[in-house]
Amino acid sequence: MAGKEGRALRIKCISCRFAKVDKAASEKNWTAYECGNSESEYYRALLNVTPNGDKNTRISWSGCAYGERKNRSL
Numbered sequence: 001m002a003g004k005e006g007r008a009l010r011i012k013c014i015s016c017r018f019a020k021v022d023k024a025a026s027e028k029n030w031t032a033y034e035c036g037n038s039e040s041e042y043y044r045a046l047l048n049v050t051p052n053g054d055k056n057t058r059i060s061w062s063g064c065a066y067g068e069r070k071n072r073s074l
């Protein structure tokens with residue numbers, strides 16, 4: 001069944017086609033990822049930083065209602 005937002009399923013940022021490398025925020029030993037979806041309230045937010053400011057290797061955010069799954073077959 002569809003959720004309250006009228007969308008079937010929320011996907012995680014790690015599976016979202018809008019997640020992309022943020023070269024400006026990246027450091028020598030750490031790659032930053034940001035949300036590239038201007039529709040999302042998380043637009044330009046870093047996706048692999050915890051609320052405490054810790055830097056994660058992998059994208060850890062749980063996603064938003066505007067995420068779209070990457071199409072791996074193309």
Ligand code: SF4
Pocket residue numbers: 011012013016017018019034035036037040042043061062063064065066067068
């Ligand atoms: S915040 Fe939403 S739109 Fe942005 S990368 Fe994550 S799931 Fe995709």
